[in-house]
Amino acid sequence: MGLSRAGRRGPFLRSIRARYTCWVGSLFLVVLSTVATLAVLGIRNSITKDIEEGLRQDILSWANQMAPGDYPPPQPQLRSDYLQLVDQEGRVVAGNDAASGLPPLTDVRPALGERLEDVVTWPEQSPCLLVAVLRFDGPVAQTLFGGQEYYIIAGEVSPPALTMPYMLIGFAAAVLIGSAAAAWVTWVVVGRMLCPVRKISATMREATAGDLSLRVPTPPGDDEIARFARTSNLYLDRLEKAVSAQRRFASLVSHELRAPVAGLHVQLEEALMYPDEVDSHSALRLTLRTTERLQAIIDDLLAYTKVKDSGPIAYQPIDLTALVEEELAAQPRAGACIQLHRAGRPVVLGSRVQLSRVLDNLLANARRHARSRIDVSIARRNGHAVLVVQDDGQGIAPGDRERVFEPFVRLAEGQRLDPGGSGLGLAVSRETCIAHGGTLTVEDGPSGARFVVRLPACEDIPAIEPA
Known part of the structure; x- marks a missing residue:
């Protein structure tokens, strides 16, 4: 036979207080983890979108400065860390000071029909970069570059929020602290709620058949625990009255049966001790009357208990x-x-x-x-x-x-x-x-x-x- 669910639980999880604490802590851990994950993804997406939008604006601003055969360096107020003009052979034609002497930030090029493409790259011995690539084609390429394909590459160093685990660690710590706080509050609150129940249980354990006068402490208010305490006291009242009535009834029965049994014992003992002096016929008749009285008492007792204790x-x-x-x-x-x-x-x-x-x-x-x-x-x-x-x-x-x-x-x-x-x-x-x-x-x-x-x-x- 398998163990019951209660038997399979450990001693700790048999406690309502412990189970509620585990349930609330687990629930908060799941909910807060989900919220934290969505928050991290949202923050990262927002930062990425903001950087990509800035890169595209810088690309367009620099492209608007260019004229046929004239490719001035980017203006200093542009916020992109790296700006490069790359020809179709992969040579850097122009760029800002930070990009001078550097190879192209990425080899990725927008596909035909696409003008802009955003990528993430990790150049050698350089931090992670968010890169946007603009492809000149069509009339613009014909006007500015004589029909050849040129590309503007803008790059910005990825912020620590995207590359370092600080934000993840912070949110994970917040989730753990929040879950632990929720579990601790649940432990305290449920413990205070169950304190009257523990007192009631302790009093009920002390109540024995020898002493049914104990009553459980009744907390103030009219909540479920207070009603439970009052109901327990009513039950103890009824139990005490029932036990007292049973004891009294047993005492009365013993008293009523003692007299005929004692009389019967004396009659039989006298007949055995003095067989020559006691008329056996009279002794048997007297004994018969005594047993008839016993039988009448027993019949009345059976009728009384049957009527009093039988169900409908x-x-x-x-x-x-x-x-x-x-x-x-x-x-x-x-x-x-x-x-x-x-x-x-x-x-x-x-x-x-x-x-x-x-x-x-x-x-x-x-x-x-x-x-x-x-x-x-x-x-x-x-x-x-x-x-x-x-x-x-x-x-x-x-x-x-x-x-x-x-x-x-x-x-x-x-x-x-x-x-x-x-x-x-x-x-x-x-x-x-x-x-x-x-x-x-x-x-x-x-x-x-x-x-x-x-x-x-x-x-x-x-x-x-x-x-």
Whole structure:
């Protein structure tokens, strides 16, 4: 298996700061090199054109001074370094002082049909020259030179900008300095930008399962890094709450399971230690009841974790009134009288099994606490299906109305009426309602406890009858 891209990178290039610095430095190097190359070519072309134009003007000025048989030397004010009049045999006929005694500056001659030609030449033991050659032909040659071909050669020493590498070295140094400066600025700026990120990373590394109270430093402003810091703190808040809830839940589970397990251990140990004094049949019956309680607690735990931690499932339309009628028909006849009050037939999206369990838990709780009567009402209000289970018992104090929905929380009255309960029924019911997009609360009522379930209604979808 090949290495990943991150694995193939060196330690330096794994840093965002280093990568951005290399990218910006390379980009500036390419751009500035291109600009410098164009600048050098432009400057050289401009200098060459200027010199060539001066040479041609000097040639024409000297040619205008000539007359048939009279070839005066060039005027001193002409700027060309060398001026020569050369015949068709290659002899220098006239010239300025600098060109006297020198052979023709170049052997290049304009082609037929061309009068002027520019060349670059390197005479022996002389600097590089820019040379322009004028060819006399036609009527001018006939008038001035009796029809023979003559040439005026003008030359100027090439300036250092064209022959020496100073300009190239200067531009190359400027390119390197500019690229290095851009890379350094990028290094500094990105480093300052990533400084809060490094602090956040250091804090996140320090946060452990044993200490989730740390929070990352939040830089001022509302840029991406500040929002990232605030989001990290929100995540740490949620993580701390989730871990605390898990620890508390594990502690509660351990506490609830410890008592029946300890009782079972004592019963079995007593039966083994005193086989002649303990009735084996009674001991087995007591052990069976203890295991049944353990099984009930475990079943409630599985139901609670399944509802709380499972993802969304495919819900189906359910006629809530029909579901309530089915559950009420399955209730035992003995005990408190149950009255059903209908106000419409609201339809909800949900799991029939889970909603049946919610209703069964609420009815079981009401039957335990009711003196003589339980009222169940169904209605549709403000786009919600509202299910109310009201008993005429002692009720729940306002300070305990939220506590009863916590796992394993059982009030004194509940422990007295149902000593073997697990305290998970109401917790499972609330989590089920939340998973269905609804709520389960305890509200004020005329007497006793009033549990209210609110679920989103969808009257435009036909309910699916149970098979």
